[in-house]
Amino acid sequence: MTPPGSVIAEGQTQILIPSVHSTHGPGKIEAGSVFFNEQMAFNRDVSIMLLRALGREKLTVADAMTATGARAVRIAHEVPGTEVTANDIDPAAMPYIETNIALNGLTNCIASNRNMHSLFSEQTFDYVDLDPFGSPSLFIQSAIRGCRKRGILAVTATDTAPLAGAQAGKCRRRYQSEPIRGYMCHEGGLRILIAAVAREMGKFDRGMRPLLSFYADHYYRTYVQIVEGADACDEMLSHLGYLALDPATLERSVSPTWDREHHYGSMWTGPLQDKELLQRMSPEGMSQEKRCVKMLGLWRSEVDTTPFLYDMSELSSFAKLSPPSLDTMVAKLQELGRTSMTHFCPTSFITELPAAAVLEVYRANSPDTIRRNGGTY
Numbered sequence: 001m002t003p004p005g006s007v008i009a010e011g012q013t014q015i016l017i018p019s020v021h022s023t024h025g026p027g028k029i030e031a032g033s034v035f036f037n038e039q040m041a042f043n044r045d046v047s048i049m050l051l052r053a054l055g056r057e058k059l060t061v062a063d064a065m066t067a068t069g070a071r072a073v074r075i076a077h078e079v080p081g082t083e084v085t086a087n088d089i090d091p092a093a094m095p096y097i098e099t100n101i102a103l104n105g106l107t108n109c110i111a112s113n114r115n116m117h118s119l120f121s122e123q124t125f126d127y128v129d130l131d132p133f134g135s136p137s138l139f140i141q142s143a144i145r146g147c148r149k150r151g152i153l154a155v156t157a158t159d160t161a162p163l164a165g166a167q168a169g170k171c172r173r174r175y176q177s178e179p180i181r182g183y184m185c186h187e188g189g190l191r192i193l194i195a196a197v198a199r200e201m202g203k204f205d206r207g208m209r210p211l212l213s214f215y216a217d218h219y220y221r222t223y224v225q226i227v228e229g230a231d232a233c234d235e236m237l238s239h240l241g242y243l244a245l246d247p248a249t250l251e252r253s254v255s256p257t258w259d260r261e262h263h264y265g266s267m268w269t270g271p272l273q274d275k276e277l278l279q280r281m282s283p284e285g286m287s288q289e290k291r292c293v294k295m296l297g298l299w300r301s302e303v304d305t306t307p308f309l310y311d312m313s314e315l316s317s318f319a320k321l322s323p324p325s326l327d328t329m330v331a332k333l334q335e336l337g338r339t340s341m342t343h344f345c346p347t348s349f350i351t352e353l354p355a356a357a358v359l360e361v362y363r364a365n366s367p368d369t370i371r372r373n374g375g376t377y
Contacts, residue, residue, distance in 0.1 A: 002016070002095070002099050003016070003018075003034075003095040003096055003099065004018070005017050005018045005096070007103065009287075010041055010044065010070065010074065010287045011041075011044070011045065011048060011074055011078055011285060011286055011287045012077060012078050012285055013073055013074045013077045013078060013104055014100075014103045014104055015068065015069075015070050015073065015074075015100055015103070016068070016096055016099045016100055016103060017038075017068055017070070017096075018034050018068070018096070034067050034068055034090065034092055034093045034096050039217055039218075040131075040219075041287045041288055042216065042217070042287075042288045042291055042292070042295075043131075043156065043216070043219070043221060044070060044071045044074055044287075045283075045286040045287055045288055045291075045292055046212070046214075046221070046292070046295075047071060047074075047075060047129065047154065048074060048075065048078050048079060048286065049281040049282060049283065049286065049292065049296075050211065050212060050223060050277070050281060051075060051079045051082070051127065052078075052079055052080075052281070052282065053277055053280035053281040053282070054152075054277075055280070056081060056126070057081050058081045058082075058083070058126075059079070059081055059082045059083070059126045059127055060082075060083050060085075060125045060126045060127070060148075061075055061076075061082050061083065061084040061085065061125060061126065061127045061128075061129070062084075062085045062087060062119070062120075062123070062125040062127070062128050062129065062146060063075070063084065063085070063086050063087060063129045063131075064087055064116040064119070064120075064128060064129060064130050064131075064139070064143060064146070065087070065088060065089075065116065065130065065131055065132050065133075065139075066086040066087055066088050066093070066097060067088055067090075067093055067096075068093065068096040068097065068100065069086040069088075069093070069096060069097035069100045069101065069109075069111070070100070071129060071131065072084050072085075072086030072097070072109060073086065073097075073100045073101060073103075073104055073106060073109055076101075076104075076106050076108050076109035077104045077106060077109075078285070082108060083108050083109075084108060084109040084110070085109075085110055085112050085119075085123075085125070086101070086109055086110065086111050086112060087112035087113075087114055087116060087119055088112075088113065089113070089114065089115050089116065090113075091113055093113075094111055094113050097111040098111050116139060116142055116143070116146075117139075117142045119146065120142045120143065120145045120146030121142070121145065123146065124145075124146055124147060124148045124151070125146055125147065125148060125151065126147075126148055126151050126152065127151065127152045127153075127154070128143050128146045128147050128151065128152070128153050128154070129154045130143040130153070130154065130155045130156065131154075131155075131156040132156070132158075133158070134158055134159050135157060135158075135159040135162070135174050136155050136156065136157050136193075137174040137175060137196060140155065140196065140197055140200045141200050141203070143155070144197075144200055144201060144204060144206070144226075145204075147226055149226070149228050150225070150226060150227070150228065151225075151226050152211065152223060152224070152225055152226070153197070153208075153223070153224050153226065154221070154222070154223045154224075155193065155197060155221070155222050155224075156219050156220070156221050157189075157193050157219060157220045157221075158218055158219045159174070160186075160189060160218055160219065160220065162174060162175070162179070163175070163179060163188075163189030163190075163192055163193060163220060164179060164181070164185035164186055164188070164189040165179035165180055165181035165182075165185050165188070165189075166181070168181075171192065174196075175192050175193070175195075175196045176196070176199070176266075177192040177195060177196070177265055177266055177267065178263055178264050178265060179192060179264070180243060180245070180264040182314075183309070183310075183311035183313070183314045183345075183348065184243075184245070184252075184308045184309060186215040186220075186344045186345065187215070187307065187308050187309055187342075187344050188243070188264065188267060188308070189215070189220055190213055190214070190215050190220045190222070190272070190344075191265075191267035191268040191269070191307065192265070192266075192267050192268075193220050193222060194210060194213055194222050194224070194267075194268035194272075195240050195265070195266050195267050195268045197222065197224060198236050198237065198239070198240060198268060199240075201226070201233065201236065202233055202236070202237055205229070205230050205233050206226055206227070206228060206229075206232070206233055207226070207227040207228070207229065207231075207232025207233045207234075207235055207236035208224040208225060208226050208227060208232075208236055209224065209225050209227060209236070209270075209271075209274070210222060210223065210224050210225075210268075210270070210271060210272050210273065210274070211223040211224065211225050211273070211274045211277055212272070212273050212274065212277070212278065212299065213272040213273065214272070214295070214299065214343055215343070215344055216295075216343075222272075225274075238256070239268055239269050239270030240256070240265075240266045240267070240268060240269065241254045241255055241256050241262075241265060241266060241267060241269040242254065242255050242256075242257065242258050242259075242262035242263060242264060242265040242266055242267070243262060243264040243265055243267060243307070243308065244261040244262040244263070244264070245264070246261075246355075249355055249356065250310070250314070250315075250318055250355040250358075250359065251354065251355040251356070252307070252308050252355065254269050254307060267307070269307055271304045271305065272304055273299055273302070273304050275300065275304070278296065278299050278300050279300065281296060283296060295343060298341060298342070298343040299343060301340050301341070302340050302341070302342055302343060302350060303338050303339060303340040303342075303350045303351065303352065305338075305352065306338075306350065306351070306352045308350075309342050309344055309345070309348045309349065309350050310348060310349055310350075310351065310355075310358055311345060311347055311348040312326055312329065312347045312348070313347060315358070315359065315362045318359070319359060319362055319363055319366070321362070321363060321366040321368045321369065322366055322367045322368050323362070323366065324362065324365040324366055324367065326341070326346075326347060326349065328365055329349065329361065329362065329365065330349050332361045332364075332365055333349070333351050333353060333357075333358065333361055336353055336357060336361070337351060337352045337353040337357075338351065338352045339351035339352070339353065
């Protein structure tokens with residue numbers, strides 16, 4: 001029996017969705033309804049682009065909390081060589097998953113009504129996708145257990161308030177980290193999430209390297225490639241550290257150990273992306289193709305070696321001067337060292353230069369300074 005709802009096209013796939021569903025923000029679970037969020041189409045697009053870019057002939061996939069099966073059936077339909085398990089603990093989800101498999105004529109996707117913890121204690125996969133409603137902290141360890149050697153784990157966190165510091169107590173409880181509020185909050189939140197995944201990996205003597213990690217809309221998302229062995233694990237853990245922000249200078253610094261100044265974290269302090277993989281990712285045929293093009297451009301050009309970002313409002317408040325344009329600021333900084341825009345915020349940038357150099361460039365190019373020196377802006 002076909003469950004109630006309507007059929008939409010997302011990417012190259014037909015999906016039956018419930019009549020009552022979320023269209024923006026993190027959404028909420030309606031009583032008696034299977035969860036679906038239209039705004040997460042971009043999130044699902046990224047999964048398709050990344051899995052295609054891997055170029056593997058065969059790939060076993062588990063979507064651990066699939067709900068309607070939207071991500072699972074898209075992967076099965078749009079990524080060649082995949083064998084997909086669309087799993088959800090809710091029996092009410094099964095008619096949607098089965099209908100969506102049938103809608104697209106899929107023979108490489110099966111519906112699974114299991115508790116993900118028991119599923120991953122019995123089966124392993126090349127790619128495990130963990131996209132829960134809210135925090136993933138309770139499920140990360142089981143998801144790691146479900147990954148094969150050299151597997152890939154994808155994790156979404158929609159509890160942005162704790163990770164970004166608005167609910168610091170929850171962040172401490174769920175992620176064992178001290179968050180940072182203010183202009184760096186979203187970069188900090190993403191790096192706390194990755195650090196939480198890394199600590200769970202360490203319990204299995206497994207290492208990892210991020211393939212793609214980002215903040216968008218109302219969530220954080222990371223894809224990590226598992227690297228086996230104690231040496232890889234130790235190398236991974238060397239990228240965990242603590243952040244200090246000096247309010248007198250705006251200087252950021254990172255330490256491998258906690259002290260009174262370096263008290264934000266622990267956080268992942270290593271790279272967020274695999275630039276070679278990003279170059280192979282194609283937005284063609286995605287449901288939000290224009291957005292995919294824009295974000296791929298930002299990720300590919302983003303400086304990915306030095307946490308943490310600067311924001312133009314932060315610099316303006318500190319220097320007490322009107323800001324130059326962001327384009328001007330980035331161009332001038334690029335003359336001195338590696339600098340780029342960042343996907344975290346449209347008014348922010350990332351640079352390898354110290355704070356003193358950043359402020360010097362800001363002051364020199366402020367419209368106030370230029371007018372004071374008799375120039376025009």
